[in-house]
Amino acid sequence: MVHNALRLLPNEILLGILEMLHARDLLACNATCLYLRTFIANSVSLQYALELFACGMLESARRAHTLPVTERLKRLQLYTAAWKKLLWTGNVALSHLVGYKPTFSVSGDTLVLLHRGSFVTVDVVSRLCVQRLPSKLRTIDEHHVVHVVPGTLRLSNVKLDSAQGVIIVGEGPLSRPTRTQVRLMSNGELHPLAYLANGGVAATARVHDICGDFLLEADHGPLRQPRLRNWKTGTVETSGMPLDFTSLFFLDRRHIFYMATSGRNLANLAHLSVVPLGPASPAPSSCYTFTLPEFMQYSVTFAYLRTCPLDTEPSPHGYFYSDPADRLISIVLSTMNRDRQDHFIIDVPACTLTRYIAAHPVSPGNPTVTVPWDAWGTDGARVTVLPRITMMGTISGSRRAIVYRRSAPNDAGVLTVLDYSPRRVARALARGSATVLHGAEVDAEHTGSDFGPLRTTLPCIATETPLPGGMAGIGVAAWICENGVLFAQCHPFSGKIIDAWAYTI
Amino acid sequence: MPTIVSVDDSTVPGEGSSRLLLLVSSDNKHIVVEEDIMSRSRFISKQVEGFEATSQRHAILLPFSSFVLNKVIEYCSHYRGYYLLEDDPDAAPPGRSPVREWDQEFLDVDRNMLLRIIKAAHYLEIKSLVGSCARAIADMIRGKTTEEMREILGVENDFTPEEEHSPSSKCTG
Structure with a gap:
């Protein structure tokens, strides 16, 4: 002692x-x-x-x-x-952007949107738009920087870590970047983009996630072994990495999680897996497999994962440090049951997974643990069916934004923000606030009669804000960040962003 | 254990109007100090009030060494007669204690000594000294990395690897 x-x-x-x-x-x-x-x-x-x-x-x-x-x-x-009553902020200087659903990355109060140049739209110039939303409460001014990528290179992939002021961009065709650059952005001023010559990233690898000095990259093709790379020094670590992923992220510094969906191969049903990294892992190829609700397992046709960046190093500029306990993982997937297609969102706070892993360590004798949905999902996740006319919205920190259109006769657009932060939910529950949603239910119509309704009990705080008239239905894109929500009205045919507004705190 | 000695007013000639106190440290050193100097300490003042009520004066036993005690006495004699807001029991506690340059030099000692002084000051209820020591310790660890903090504070990494890398221990609350 x-x-x-x-x-x-x-x-x-x-x-x-x-x-x-x-x-x-x-x-x-x-x-x-x-x-x-x-x-x-x-x-x-x-x-x-x-x-x-x-x-x-x-x-x-x-x-x-x-x-x-x-x-x-x-x-x-x-x-x-402030999050219950968002302020309508006037126009946000978001122009020059084509692309109905541009590739984006959100971290803290900053978001990066990618415009891919293309000969179809006659706009061959690729642009990287760095946008920080203003905030009255935090007295943060709006910042907006557009960086034009020289030549006719196309930007394919972007990862932002605003805590470190780093943007990682892949340049080249969407599926196969030919060059990956690490750019530094000075966070306080948003002076953009000093190049850090390739930052030790393999040129043709796609960067899946960034966490502190480390990033997860993987090549293309069937045997794409992911690598853990220190982008400052260029050193590579590979151990116990999965091969069968569709998307790959850091859960925390010592764990990565990924999703595998393959309808064709029965061994690879839709599930979420967590792999311990490096020497802390007690057994090689140890893995936690978190299975999804039973009715989804065999019928997933399309799925992707999204999560907010893990800012493990507090920002030197002191604006934002996202609490790792307040992190949301989001699974958006479609199922095809008989002749109908349904779309679901599964929201999982990252602490649901970390708590389970801490309570059930893997042993060398039993390196792979399969966790059935009932053991983790019913109390630790929230499954919702997406209404028909919905703009999916994005996540930031512990919040998810959903934009949807109320049915007739109102026909107005509504922005719903769901907050899963365990501490804020606990405080709202203690105060008896009426805005706490106690779970969600998916009825048997969507799950299929064989499985019956699915109920999840994870509470969250919900706030609804009506969108101003005319902003509903087709062509509204929305991105949430720590300062509020940014909307863009897009041209119905070309998809060009016509105008952009924001709701901020 | 030092025996409790009774100090009679007549045996110790007072300097001016101030009377003398006998303090006994944990290493059994007897230190005579003017009551006026030590009035900054709420603990000593309460003892003195007790003396006056019972008209019995005796030595005050203190649970720290004479080295630390001398340091505290040095502090008190420097601020003899000064009014410090933090030490006024009737004043509202200030939100933030002011930085005093002399204190910074005075507390330019190693970590263990600083911890001993702050404990002594806490025992003696000298709020200004507690505040200055706390500030000195806070200054030592401000802006340091976790590793440097462990070294400065003299604590050992007692986490299991899982605990060390767990993102947070404060999911609830």
């Missing part, structure tokens, strides 16, 4: 010391030892400080510790209220 000098300090002194620190230092303290982590976890005042930081509401290190607990709670309530 090592002597821990801090244990001898009276609690109120230790609290006094920690309250003088910025939330960024608290996060580092949180990782030093068990005693400090427990201490921070049990202190309301410090938890509020961390949460304010994760909301982007703690503006300066100098003022951080002067706020009493009541003031911290008040600020958190302001933040929650």
Whole structure:
């Protein structure tokens, strides 16, 4: 037993010391030892400080510790209220963009949209648009930068990590980038794009996810072994990586998760898997397989995964640090049962998976664990059927945005924001707020009569905002980020973005 | 254990109007100090009030070494007669204690000494010194990485690998 000098300090002194620190230092303290982590976890005042930081509401290190607990709670309530009543912001300078559903990446309050040049639209220039939404509550101004890619190169893939100010772009045809660049964006000013000459990324690999210094890349083709690469040094690590993925992300620093869907091969049904990485993994090829609801397993025709970037390193600019506990994983999939097609969204907070993994470690004798849906999904996920006329919307942090059209006679567009953050949900439940949705139900019509209705019980906070007249139905694209939601009205035929607006906090 | 000695007013000649106190440290050193100096400490003031109520004066036993005690006395004698807002029991506690340059130099000691001083100050209820020490410790770890913090604070990484890399321990609350 090592002597821990801090244990001898009276609690109120230790609290006094920690309250003088910025939330960024608290996060580092949180990782030093068990005693400090427990201490921070049990202190309301410090938890509020961390949460304010994760909301982007703690503006300066100098003022951080002067706020009493009541003031911290008040600020958190302001933040929650701002998301309930979003502000209509005028036009956002988002032009020059063609493409109805451009490739995008969201991180913190910044989003990157890709316009792929093409000879069909006679607009052969590829552009990278970096957009930060304004916020009154956080006193953040709007920033907008369009970077024109020289030549007729086409941009294919983009990953943004605003905590580090890094954009990774693949250039070339969509399926097969011929060049992958790491670009640095100065976050505070959004001065764009100093090249970091290829940043150690393999030229022809597609980058699937980024987490701190590491990124997940994979080549193309049937034997695409994914690689873990440190993009600053170029060193590569490969161990226990899956081959049969359709999309691949970091769950946290030591785990990756991926989805495998293959209707043809019976061994590869639709499921979500988590693989421990590197030396921490107790057995080679250890893996957790989280199966989807039974009615989906054999009938998935199309599926993709999406998640928010994992900002493990707090931003030096201090704007955003997304709390890893507040991370959402989203599965969007279509099923084909007999003659009908249905579309579903499965929202899984990342902590559902991490909690299960922490509680059930793999052993060398039993390296692969199959987790049935009932064991993880019923209480830890939310399955919803997508209404007919829906713009799927995106996710950011713990929030999902859905834009859909109310049926006649109103016919108006509605923006729904669902918040899955465990702490905010717990607080809303404790206060008896009416906006908490207690789970969702998919009726037997969608699941098929063999399986019966499917009920999931994960609570979330729902807020609805009506869209202004005329913004409904076809051609509305929406992207959510930490400051609000950006809408774009697209031309019904060419798909060109005609105009863009935002709802912000 | 030092025996409790009774200090009679007449045996110790007071300097000016201030009377003397006998403090006994944990290493059994007897230190005589003017009551005026130590009035900054709420603990000592309460003891003195007790003396006046019972008109019995005796030595005050303190659970820390004479080295630390001398440091605290040095602090108190520097601020003898000064008014510090934090030490005023009637004033509202200030949100943020002011930075005092002398304190920064005075507390330019190693981590263990700093921890001992802050504990002594806490025991003696000298709020200004507790505040200054807390600030000094906070300054030491501000902006450091986790590894550097462990070194500065003298704590050992006692996480299991799973715990260390678990994204957060605060899913609830």
